Amino acid sequence: MKMRELGTTGIEVAPWAFGGNVFGWTIDESASFKLLDAFVDAGFNLIDTANTYSRWVPGHQGGESEAIIGKWLQQSGKRDKVVIATKVGHEMGDGSKGLAKAYILKQVEDSLKRLQTDHIDLYQSHKDDVDTPMEETLEAYAHLVKQGKVRFIGASNFTASRMEESLLISRKKKIPAYQCLQPLYNLYDRADFENNLSPLCLEENIAVIPFYSLAAGFLTGKYRSEADLGKSPRGGGIKKYLNDRGFRILKALDKAAKELHSTPAQVALAWLIAQPAVTAPIASATSLEQFNDLLAGTQLELGMAVEQMLDQASL
Numbered sequence: 001m002k003m004r005e006l007g008t009t010g011i012e013v014a015p016w017a018f019g020g021n022v023f024g025w026t027i028d029e030s031a032s033f034k035l036l037d038a039f040v041d042a043g044f045n046l047i048d049t050a051n052t053y054s055r056w057v058p059g060h061q062g063g064e065s066e067a068i069i070g071k072w073l074q075q076s077g078k079r080d081k082v083v084i085a086t087k088v089g090h091e092m093g094d095g096s097k098g099l100a101k102a103y104i105l106k107q108v109e110d111s112l113k114r115l116q117t118d119h120i121d122l123y124q125s126h127k128d129d130v131d132t133p134m135e136e137t138l139e140a141y142a143h144l145v146k147q148g149k150v151r152f153i154g155a156s157n158f159t160a161s162r163m164e165e166s167l168l169i170s171r172k173k174k175i176p177a178y179q180c181l182q183p184l185y186n187l188y189d190r191a192d193f194e195n196n197l198s199p200l201c202l203e204e205n206i207a208v209i210p211f212y213s214l215a216a217g218f219l220t221g222k223y224r225s226e227a228d229l230g231k232s233p234r235g236g237g238i239k240k241y242l243n244d245r246g247f248r249i250l251k252a253l254d255k256a257a258k259e260l261h262s263t264p265a266q267v268a269l270a271w272l273i274a275q276p277a278v279t280a281p282i283a284s285a286t287s288l289e290q291f292n293d294l295l296a297g298t299q300l301e302l303g304m305a306v307e308q309m310l311d312q313a314s315l
Contacts, residue, residue, distance in 0.1 A: 001043045002184040004279050007179030007207040013046040015273045016298045017209050019284035020049030024064030027286045032068045040081050048282050050087035051111050062092045062264040063114050070116035086111050089126035099129035101140035132160050154180030160196040161277040187268050213281035219268035237248045254315035256306045266297035271310050272281035
């Protein structure tokens with residue numbers, strides 16, 4: 001498997017990041033362990049989660065995903081085989097949130113404890129915090145890097161202008177800079193990333209690990225009408241894709257899948273992996289069947305004609 005460098009960190013990752021939001025939400029601990037084992041045994045290594053996963057579930061406090069990953073790390077002994085990426089910034093239930101130094105320093109300790117590790121490979125700002133000076137946030141991360149609790153830092157849901165601002169501050173103060181960006185990007189959600197963020201990431205050698213790589217499951221072809229939205233807990237977020245453009249994309253995916261003897265999910269993932277700025281798309285699986293489907297997508301070569309057809313259908 002061809003590995004890709006994560007920004008300028010020197011860390012090499014395989015071209016698929018496992019989305020840990022499902023751990024403790026749509027799959028239990030036992031199923032999570034099986035999927036994590038399968039992921040690593042297949043040669044992949046980047047696992048993405050967040051302190052807040054899965055606080056949206058009734059009765060959950062947040063940290064459920066990190067806790068499952070931590071138990072798996074201890075039981076499997078595979079800590080040295082994986083790159084653990086988590087996030088900070090969203091509210092954890094006590095009213096506190098954001099990227100202030102005090103909040104970051106508290107949350108990192110909680111994440112380390114749940115993950116049962118002494119360091120986080122990639123610590124990411126979950127979303128921008130305009131109420132906190134960016135210098136304060138970056139200096140907090142610099143403190144954690146100096147302590148050895150964090151190796152590298154990244155950002156999620158940042159605009160191009162804010163990413164540029166952060167890079168300028170890091171250079172001026174000679175402190176760690178964001179090495180990675182986690183944006184919304186897939187075959188349907190293209191314009192903002194491609195027009196505004198991709199040029200910056202390519203120029204600055206910033207790794208890109210897109211979330212919603214399969215548009216919350218829409219690009220798998222599972223949801224083709226409003227009647228299908230009840231098929232999973234994530235169905236409610238898919239209604240926005242049920243329009244003429246969305247159906248045009250599904251038609252192109254179906255055609256490509258038939259030509260390549262694959263599935264729409266495999267084609268959509270392969271298309272994203274082939275984009276020049278993308279390092280490793282984030283995608284989740286809740287069964288070994290789904291896992292094998294995505295695994296095949298990482299190995300699929302689309303060819304220029306298919307890529308052009310998908311590009312045209314998703315304009």
